[in-house]
Amino acid sequence: MEAKRFKIRKNIYLTEKLYLLELEGSFNQTPIPGQFVHIKIEPFFLRRPFSIACYKDNSLKILYRIAGRATDILAQKKEDELLDVIGPLGNGFPVNEKWENVYLAGGGTGIAPLLFLTEKLANKNCNITFFYGARTSECIAFNILPYGINYIFSTDDGSYGYKGLVGDILKRYIRKNGVPDVIYSGGPYEMLKGIAEISKGYKVPAFVSLENRMACGVGICYGCVTKIKCKDEWEYKRVCKDGPVFNTEEVLWE
Amino acid sequence: MGIKTLEVKLGRISLKTPIIIASGIFSYGEINLDYLDYKKLGAITTKTITFNPRKGNPQPRIWETPSGMINCIGLQNPGIKEFINKKLYSINIPGIKTIVSISGESTDEVKRMTELLVKKGVDAIELNLSCPNVNRENIMVSQSPADTYSFVKAVRDIDGNITLIAKLSPNITDITETALAAEKGGADVLNLINTVKAVAVDIKKKRIIEGGLSGSAIKPIGLRAVFDVYKKVKIPIIGTGGITTGQDALEYILMGASAVGIGSGLFSNPYLIDKIYLSFLQFLKENNIKKISNATGLLNEKKYKGAEKRED
Secondary structure (H helix, E strand, C coil): CEEEEEEEEEEEEEECCEEEEEEECCCCCCCCECEEEEEECCCCCCCEEEEEEEEECCEEEEEEECCCHHHHHHHCCCCCCEEEEEEEECECCCCCCCCCEEEEEEEHHHHHHHHHHHHHHHCCCCEEEEEEEECCHHHCCHHHCCCCCEEEEEECCCCCCEECCHHHHHHHHHHHHCCCCEEEEECCHHHHHHHHHHHHHHCCCEEEECCCCCCCCCCCCCCCEEEEEECCEEEEEECCCCCEEEECCCECCC | CCHHHHCEEECCEEECCCEEECCCCCCCCCCCCCCCCHHHCCEEECCCECCCCECCCCCCCEEEECCEEEECCCCCECHHHHHHHCCCCCCCCCCCEEEEEECCCCHHHHHHHHHHHHHCCCCEEEEECCCECHHHCCCEHHHCHHHHHHHHHHHHHHCCCCEEEEEECCCCCCHHHHHHHHHHHCCCEEEECCCEEEEEEECCCCEEEEEEEECHHHHHHHHHHHHHHHHHCCCCEEEECCCCCHHHHHHHHHHCCCEEEECCHHHHCCCHHHHHHHHHHHHHHHCCCCCHHHCCCCCCCCCCCCCCCCCC
């Protein structure tokens, strides 16, 4: 991990409170999809964690939604302003050469680490199906989706793609088209929980990127913990350090 | 200006610099943060260890507040036995002392933990006295001078040589009473202050977050505690609470602290230690003071009988 300042190259409004922030620069250590950065947004006391959505050619991209005052201030940042960033942090998605048929399931800003993952998988001759769920058609960030991938859209109100939850659509798809080698997912907790059930039901490995409120972001404060199964039923593990990517089997879903 | 200018004595240990990582914000020092300049640290305090393992509190454990944060981690830790088995009592960074923070629900628990730690030859023990005393209707130990005295004395009775730090809660009418009780019980050093009791309201999810407030918001409270206690005690003080800049740390020194504890301010500022280090050296240079220990209490006055400024 490194603490450094990145210059803002672009900070673009995409749709419905969604923004794409592009920073100029690179880390000594190449980030893995699923890892995140911790960004200082003045005047707030704590940093804010964001999944890395893209990292290449001396540029680092973050996908974010205005969810509170800090992201509201972030959205007002202009080109050439400097941002204080710590990263890359946490563990990324495991990749296996044998996994050729890959399903990605993303909801909202949870698609960010999956976008980064598509970059990595593109070189691996994988067959990717990307399930993208959003509240409405307006919430879908169409213009940042990479080409060459089979997308299956769904919205809560049916205004675009299928009407329903990503998990339900994914289940239907599996019944019709078969079980993939692996599922990677990012999004709201309930959605990830649905993916965990699918993973269990169809015996397919699934990896999810969990989110939580964080203070340190580097594993020293134990503020962001989540229940992970162990010998004595469960223990609290740190999302920032032990995750944020977990095998759905390990997580004690609530 | 040589490095020795920042050396301080705390009880029976010497620290290379008066900059200490406070308990609970650095795990057990086992995680290497690439951007930290460890050379500028004097000591690292471990996350508080209890006798039995503790799972800790459910979420939410942290809540940002204006100029600070509330935490209610709930002392998640593996318990003293696992702590010792995993050798977490020694941070093992050359030149940096380890302070092991312990907390017990009874004097018996802190005694037993001390026995185990003394056997391992730890540098120093910090007694976290902000845990509830189960024998006393769950008030915090350091909310009672009598309890503070008996907990500190319990540790001191086990070993006369280990450096013993008593960390006190600010949630008391007059903190000098618990400070004096800790000194009388045999503490070598006081650490002022622990977090301030606070609560946050989450209207959206209709819940409250009870815990301890830290961050810039509590700096004046910590300074006041050091200001009041310094006048009355003979033992050195670690000033902790709301340090987010080099100047904050210096303020604690001038108020009477011999060393400073860095807490949640480290989360957002990876260069906080460097900033403090520089501001100490700069202050000494600008004011023609030979060593940082001579700056302790410059803006305060000793009031106890036979008091005099330390000249060590």
